[in-house]
Amino acid sequence: MNEPFALGIDIGGTNSAFGLVNRRGEIIVKSSFPTKGHATVEDYIVAMKAAILPVIDDNGGKGNVIGVGIGAPSGNFYTGEIVDAPNMPWPGVIPMARLVSEGLGLKATLTNDANAAAIGEMMYGTAKGLKDFILVTLGTGVGSGFVANGQLIYGHDGFAGELGHVIAVREGRMCNCGRKGCLETYASATGIVATAEEWLDTHTDGSLLRTHKGEITSKQIHEAALQGDKMALDIFAYTGKILGQTLADAVAITSPAAIIFFGGLAKSGDLLLGHVQRHMEENLLHLYRNKVAFLRSALPDADAAILGASALVW
């Protein structure tokens, strides 16, 4: 007899990763299949069944699977829906938890990807034992999960924790959401690229980035900074200031013991987070100073999403 598993599914804009996870947070088996390329969400569910069901059968069958946890952008814990996710192939409201549950014949729970990551960190990662922390994902966009009193803050409607859409700069950059100055238009991979392209237009000084103008990637900015390129270093400093100021305001609301960073841009390490921490501390009310730990996720990116999703089940 096998031990019981949770099935964790992380639905990204491009790929969907999944894994069977035991209660101790060990991923027994994992794989993925494309999110893109299906005409309808029903076709996507067919592809999901084809990818996942054989893996379940090879590992003791459905009887061993306690349930399914799903992390997805704009996912709602209370309704199980994905709502108007800008990076998903399907527009509008997708009742994903129900579709997955019917498709796989297993109980399914869904939350947004950053909330899932926060739960994963709390159960298996850097946040183990913390009752009050903020998880910030710095990827294509900015996501967040706020934990207070040992519980994720879902809000009355399941949509709490959108730090990426706090207005960091009044009348600032246009955001995909239709408003101006959202944090994620600055403090994400997309945001630092936008800063670089802007600065190459408005500044005249030389930079390694000039050769990539018009098609700069966040990786190139990182590499230029590592080579000591002043503009690239200044871009990280500027981004860190905006993120640090915004985090100082968030701390005044939930007073966390730690902020945990996750995602591609978090890997830029002190190039970015050093500035973030300094500007956050400078902008903190005295009550909060020198108390908020700055931590990086210790879980591998792909695993964290699967672990977080699976943690919804227990």
Added chain:
Amino acid sequence: MNEPFALGIDIGGTNSAFGLVNRRGEIIVKSSFPTKGHATVEDYIVAMKAAILPVIDDNGGKGNVIGVGIGAPSGNFYTGEIVDAPNMPWPGVIPMARLVSEGLGLKATLTNDANAAAIGEMMYGTAKGLKDFILVTLGTGVGSGFVANGQLIYGHDGFAGELGHVIAVREGRMCNCGRKGCLETYASATGIVATAEEWLDTHTDGSLLRTHKGEITSKQIHEAALQGDKMALDIFAYTGKILGQTLADAVAITSPAAIIFFGGLAKSGDLLLGHVQRHMEENLLHLYRNKVAFLRSALPDADAAILGASALVW
């Protein structure tokens, strides 16, 4: 045999109000004594005993009092201390819960005044039955209590919920806390007075407020607005915009079902709150629009503070 009571004490900068409250939130008896005018906090405790102990004796004695709940500015739930409260007569860290407990010979719990008000609203007031809401006190300063999942957010250190010290205007007005642009430098009684005094200097148009220049009160601004004075009306509109923008950002973090307003400035009603609500809605991410109820506390000011403090006991 009398029914059991909680003793609620609201320690304000000028006066301390207290009352004996039963489990249904009925204040059986209430009174007050001065906070100011005592050389030391020990002298204050002596005055407290003189004021409170006879009232307890008249109502069945200490045996009938389950415990003491205290609301105080900059009060910390975890430590029972008042920490660097700018409006208190005593500087530094005051172990108030312990002093009260020793003084009265009763178990005492303390939290900050806005948190106490939030608990009072949740148990006995407008927030009854709400699991996710924000209480905002608009008085001399701006206080707040955030409730999520039916629990007050204290944060890891007991200092969460300082909405008044979120930076509403970058590089804005100097705050007592030493930083610039804090919400409470604009959206409090002190804040609207500062706006009025500033505008009388920088604007040339006539206003009923000109006759009070140099000693304007928030009440005068309210009265001038009621008489249709354009500058006074514009001051409320300006204040409402800043508060509305800041609340929109707070909603993106905790997604509350309601925001409940309490305190002197909240009584300006639609003169202020109409603008607040409009600007909050305009600045909300689409997910949150037309979902957040705007409510005013239904508890009388003096009673709410006592009720909130007493509610800590149960």
